[in-house]
Structure formats: structure tokens, C-alpha cells
Amino acid sequence: MKKKSMNLITAVAVLVVLSGVYVGVKTYVAKQEEKENAEEEEEKTQVFSISSEDVHSIKFVIDKKEVTFEKNNDEWVKSDERDFPVDQDKLIEAIGSLNNVEADRVLDNVTDTTEYGLDDPTNTITITDKDGKETVLHVGMENASTSQYYVENGEDESKIYVVADSVFQPFMKTLYDYAKAGTFPVIDSSTVSNVTVDENDDSYTLTKDNNTGLWNIKDQDGAEKADSAKVSSLTSSIASIAYGSFVNYNCKDLSEYGLDKPYGTITINYQEEVEEKSDPTEDGDASEENSTDEQDTTEDKKDISTMDSTEDKDDASAVDSTEEDTSATDSTEEDTSVTDSSDTQTRMVNREMTILVGDQSDDDGRYVMVNNSKEIYTISNDTLSVFLGKTKEDFWDMTVSYLSVNNLESLQAEYQGETHVIDVSRETSEDNSGDDSSTTSTTTLSYQLDGTEMDDSTPFTTFYNKLINMTGQKRLTEKYENNNKSDFDVELEDVDGEKTKIDYYQYDTNFYAAVVGQKVYLVNKMTVKELIDSYKTLVGQTDSESSDENSDLVSEENATDEDSNSADNTDNTNGVDVD
Template sequence: MKRKQWLMPVLCMTVLILLLGLYLGMKNHSTKDNGTKKDEEDTTLIDMKSNDIINISFDIEGHKASFTKKGDSWVIDDDPDLPIDSTKLSSLINSVAGLKASRTIKNVDNLEEYGLLTPENQISLKNNDDKAISVHIGMRNKTTSNTYINVGDSTDVVYMVSPDLSALLPASKMDLVKNETYPSITDSNITKIEIQDLSNVLTLDNDEGQWYVDDNQNQKSTASSESVGALKTAITGLKFDNLVDYSGENRDQYGLKDPSLILKVHYYEIKNNESNKKDGSKESSSKENNSSKSSSENQEKIEKDMTLNVGNIGSDGSYYVQIEGSNEVHSLAAGSLDSIINQTAQNYWNKSMISLRSDQLNSLTVDYKGVKNKIEKISKEEKDKKGNASTDISYKMDGKQIDSDTFDVFFNKLTSIQAQKKDRDLRQKNDPEMTIMVDTEKGVKQVSFSIYDENFYMIVDDEGRPGLVSKTTIKEFFHAYEEIK
């Protein structure tokens, strides 16, 4: 009994000692953790304000490039005329000034492990207090993506920083130049395009919404809205790749003294003019019918021209190009010019058989298999009991009334015929099976159909352009004519 009485206090004391030991152990572990975190806090390596830095240097293409701040601008010391884009250099400086290390590695005895025995680059900074500091850039850690660096003359301490400093540095001096961009043009605002190569001048012109294409053979033809739209998209989508030369003194070197291609674009821009502000009291007292100026009255249409000269192909496969009036030479991806160069007028021809609306029609004469018939449109003005005017349209063939519905089917098929292709070099092999003379408000148009081979009919459209249409389509069209009654 006595043994049980003293056993319980002993057990309680033992448990208390164990709990106390566990508490002290956890406290000690926590203290160590806090100390580790404190040691791993970011360390400021460069304590300079961006605006105070007046000189920065680093290697570009194996040579040291030094930049000095002059007022609010930066110049490169060995080429002061080079138009440096100060915003680009300031962006680099902002990334380096105030640089902090996420980890410090001490007692380093092998810089090669960190890519610092032969650094990838070195950035040197100097501020207006004549304080200077250099950063040597090593390799990137594959796991953390941080960059190893060391600072100044220290060789036994390596730091890890998060910015990829090598990627921030320009690959060439031209990457820091303030260069022009390709003009921003809205494709719907383009009204004329001229493409001139060494042997041909191709002109596309918009006349009251209809595009026409003309070549140096002085043959103006209606153009396809789809093909012109693709060309305009290609033109507005052009983008300079790299600045090659800013001086404009070596045009012959780039083939720009005598360009292989000249692209001229006429377009317009809409400028919004600020309308005159009216006194508020006058506005409130004005009558409702005295409305303010419409938005169109506050807009100005500005006509503009852009000429792009295209020269030789460089070693990287890109074209050298230059905007007329600019000194700068840029590279432009060859693929972006594919749909612009080496084009002919035929590439832009529309594929329709005839451009005609029913309201433009006066009459048409059809010569089908040696039999001629003339179809006339009869327009009769009528008024209802309320005096509302309307026009009744009917048709007569050789003086005999015909069914308007069957004629409409025939007419719609005629105006919807699309050639698979049109080619000026196509030659007629057989006499026309059908010829149609169309009398319109703007004159007479003629189209014809003749067998070309077992699969196609050759058509000659209303502008005299030969093309090929499938036999099935033409047979259906002939059948529609035969159904007129």
C-alpha cells in the first residue's frame, strides 16, 4: 500500500521533467530557425539610386561599351551620335540599382563552379558621388533559376540574385537605339496601292468602293475584294525585325539605292478636333433643334502616303528595307513579303462572270446554239390608293411576256458564276455555245461560253478576261435559260 502511495508522485514528476525537456528542446529549435531565417534575409548589394547613376558599362559582342548620362539622356562614349533610347537603358539600370541577394555563399574556393572564373559579363556602375561598383555575372542555377554573381574584387563570396542579368543586357548596340517603327495603318483606310519591281508596276485603286487593278499594260480590271483584302492585311501587318543601320550612308550596301521592290500606300487617318466649348448657361437655354455639331464635323480626314523600299536579302534571310524619307535601315522577315512581291494583275482579278445588278439591266440578247432571243425589261410605275409609288418589273422575250420567276433564276445564275481561274493566256478551242449581249445603263457588256475540255467551259467575262468554269455549273446555267417561258 505504501509502495503505491509514493509511486504515483514519482510518475508525475517524471512526466513533468519529460514535458519540460520537450518544451526547452522546441524552444531551442525555434530559436535556431529564427536565426537561420535572419541569416537568409535578402542582402542589399548595390545601394545606389537609379537617378544618381551617371555611368554604366558592360560587354556587347565581346567589346566593352560605356554609357554616360548627359542631362536626361544617355550617350555611348565611343559613338556619341548613336541615338540611344534612354528609356531602354534606364530600364536596365533600374533592374541593377538596389540589387539584392537572396542567398550568400561564403568561403568560396572555386569560382569555376559558379561560372565566375570567367564571368559571362561584367556590369560597372558609377554615381554622381563618384562611387563605383562592379558586378560579375556567372551562370544560372538550374534548380532555382537564380544567377550567381560576385561584387567588386571579392573572390571568396558568391551571391545568388533572382534577375537574369545576362538576359537584361542587349545583344548589340542597335538593341539600345531609339528606332522608328513600321507605320500603323488601318487596312480599311487604304485607298491606293502601288507595287513596283524591276519590270512591272502594279496599281490597285479604290473607286467608290470598287477596287480595280492595273498593270503596265494599261489594262484596268475589276479586282476581287478578297484578294485585295488579303494584300491590305499583309501590308498593315508588316513589322520591322531589327535596326541594321541608323545613318543612311550605306544604302547601296543594302541594295536600297536601286530597290528591287517599291511599295507605295496611300491611306488616310481621322483626326479628332476638339470642338469649341460652349457656355453652360447658353447650352441649357438653347432649343432642342439647335443640336451640337456631329462627331463627323469634329473630325478631319488627313491623306497620307507611305513608301517602303525593299533591298537585298541579308545573311539571315531577311530583306533590308527603308521607309522613304528615313535614314534608318531595318530587316524585315522575307515571309511577310511573300504575298506582296512577285504578283501580277491576274492574282487580283475577281472571278465573277459579270458585274451586274438587275436594276442596271435594260435588255439582253442571247445567242444560244445559233438561235438569238432578245429579253427586255419592262418597268411600269404604279400608285396605290394612298398615292404611294411603286415599280412593277416584267420581262418580254421577242415581244412575248415571260414568267419573271424563271427569268430571275436564269439571271441569278448568270451573275453568280465564278471562274475556277482566269488567265490571260487561255485560248478558245471551240466556237461559243452561248453569247450574251447585255445592254445596261453604262453601256453594252458581252460574255461568252465555249467548250474547253471534258471538264471545263471556257468563259470570256464582261471585261474580256478568259477563265475556266466547271461543265456542271455551265450546264445548270444553260438549263435555267431553257426553262424561261
């Protein structure tokens, strides 16, 4: 037992000694590595150094041509093109990489520089200091595996220096990498009032109605209402347009970029807020008095008008039984100055931007020129695709027929040989009991079915909401002919006496064809069935057709759940071509 204890003690002692040896060896190795690294740092050879402030000019090869930049009143200019928009920061950054050029290795007594690429240098950089002294650095082949360049200083051609490639990468760019590029004009999309796109032989125009805020789409064949969501997506994208590459700051030959005969032209009309300084008057007191008088006069001249509310077709309140109009002062005046301070005012001015779109560029975009600026940039194809490659069909409003109940005079519908008429009556009352002097007008709507007053308007509002919110999944562009009788017909008459007729024909197993004048919409069959069901509830009508037809309608509920794209692939049961 005593012997085992001694062996254990001995083993522990040996372990302690070995641990100490390990720590000592580790410390020694670390110190040796530190020493070797310090020696390597000391062994680095300086190839060239200069303070950025002492550089007067620098010449190097760009796009296989020698280009010289020189200082002019503390600004860098391109020697042969003083109008060239030099990016001061980028050039100063490139010059800064030459402040202290050090070599990782030095190859002495080199007689043949061919194998290092110095017989035909990748670049030659000539630095001239403020005293006129020139230094020439020849940059040869790049060793891609070590990320180093072979460099020769013209002052001693017997040595070749191996230098980190990060020193010379700033000099391996294109000319316009050293140019100060402009930015695409900033446009507030909410002020856009018109967008016109001409592309080859096709063109379309989106125009905003300033009174209603709604958009119309038109081409050479006419105009019609546009889908507000699609137009909003287009106008919103205008604010995010950005240039890709800067190509030419003063283009003299548009044909070089395909801009003499543009691939497309985009014209945008919008408004911009500008600041203007008002003219100060000599007499301060008189100025203050005149200013007050002018303000009072302006207040007197303001028009008091009824503010029109924007009708939202997706809001169920479109068919509320009451309509409330409140008189209010319209404080928004086009192009009216708004005083920001005693000597500065702002106003909205009309602007127009024209974007010429040319040939395809190398960066997956196209060359563009904005407002005949002579500056050529690129814009990505993704950005331009919002405008180009479109037709008016892409912006069509797919609402079959919308008429606010506030403007409805009467409605006539026919289903299964029975015709019913709903008339709308209005009663207006005024209330001026408020604290202010304004008068509130309230219009109450009531409905008569076939001449009998409806006690409960809910069935009508349910039906009417479905009717005016009916949307097509596709619109036919070819002439539609159908010799069959329509399943359901509705005729709307507005308060001005204008009538609109909607006829629903069975198109195929998935769709109804909703015909409104010359327009034909393909509408989900199940949606039309829901419309008809709500109409039957309204008028208390029951189906008189066979149970077989009723069962067919029920079976169609499953068929109409298919993807809307099936409208493009459906059998042409009516002899109609679908684009």
C-alpha cells in the first residue's frame, strides 16, 4: 500500500513538471513567432511614398489610353477635358493608396522582366510632385494566387517588387469610375398627373382627372377608366428609379447609344415645390401694413365651395341609405404660394420629364438620356419593364359596371322571364343647429320595388354591392358573338338619365361573359351565381327551370374554384378568340 502511494506521488510530480515544460515551450514558440513577424515587418522594402497634398498630377492608363489628372486651384481636373466631372473623393482615395507603397518581397538583379509582365505593363503610373519631380511605377502581371502585383520603379529597373494588389486596384477602373455621376431627378409620385409611353409603333397615355383623382388610359383607339391599383404601382415606382452606370457626360453622337432613334420614350408630367424669395420693401412699417391688407384681401377672395367626397367602390357604405354633404372651405389652391418665413415662400410648379431609352447596355439595362441633358446613363431592364412592353390592356379597369347608389335613379332587372324595377327616392333636410355658421345637408334614400316602398333596404343594398363590385378576370379583345339568350340582365339609369345595360351570358364551365356595350368581361361563374341568388332574395323570385339545370349550377361551384388563368385556356365554345 505504501509503495502504491509513492508511485502516485511520483506520477503527480512528473505531471507537474511536464505541465511546466509545456507552458514554457508554448511561451517560447509565441515569442519566436512574434519576433519573426517583427523581422518580416522590418524586412519590408519601401517602393515609393508621397503625401497626397504633394501630388500635383498623376497619369495612368484607363481603357488602354493614358489619362492625366492635375490639380487646379486645389481641385482635380482631367487635363485634356477640364469640363469632365471628376469625382474628387474617388481620385483622392486612389492617390492615397500611394502614400506609402511597400514590397512584401524584392527580386534583385532581374535581367528579363518578361515573365513578370513588365515588358507590357498592366498599367504605368506617373506621379509628379509639386516641385516637378516625376516617379514612374510600372505595374506588371498580377499573381492571382498570392493577390500581388509585380512592380518596377523607374528609378531602379534592376529590382522587381512584389506588392499587395490592394495598392493598385484603385487604378484598374474605367474612366467613368472616376466621374461624379448625377442622380435621377426626385419626383413625388403623388404629384404625377400624366404618363405617356411611346414604344416602337405602340403608345399609351395615363391621365389623372384632377376633379375625381381617377386615372384614364388611352391610346389611338380612345380612352377609358384605368385600374387605380395598377396605375398607383406604376407612379410609385417613379420615385425609386435610379441610374445604373454613368456612360457619357457630354454625348455628341446619340446614335452610339441608339438614342437617335429611341427604343422608347417615357414622358412624365408632375409638380415640384420650389422656394422663392419675396422682394423686401424699403419701408418696414408700410411693408407690414401692406402685408396685413393683402392677407385680409386674400381671405376675402377665397371661394367657399362644397367639398366633393371621393367614392370608394369597395366600401359597402356606397349604398348606405343616407348621404351627408357638409359645406367646407376648400383650402387647396393649385399653384398658390405658401409663406414659409418673412422672406421665403414656396409654390408648386408644373414640370415635364422626358426619358429617351436606347440600346441594350452591358449591365443588363438600356442607355437613357433625361431631358436632353447630353448625359448618358443606364437604367436596369427591371426598372424600365414597369413602363415598357405594356399596352392599354394592362391598365384596364376590370370593374364590370360601377355606379354609386347616390347617383342611381332606377334599376331594371330580368331573370327567367320576370322583370322587376327598383326606383330610388331622395329626401333632403338641412340642419344649421351647430355652433358654427355652416349648414349640414342630409339626404335620405329610400327604395321602391315595382312601385311599392321597401320597408327593409338590406336585401337591396346586399344585391347592389355585389352588382357594382363585380370584376372580370379577363377582358376579351375580339368581337364577341352569342346567339343564346342571356341568363341575367340589368339596366342602370343614373340621375342624369344615362343608362347602362349589363347582360350575363354563360361562356363556358368556369366563366360568364358580362357584356357592357362593346366591352366583354369574363367573370367567375360562382360570383355571378351569388349575384343572382341575392337578386332572387330581393324580389322573392324562385327558379322555374328544371331541377337538372339547378343541379348543373350547383356542380359549377367546384368548377369555378379553378385558377383565373383558365380563362386563357378555355374551349372557345362561343366562337370567340381570346388573346
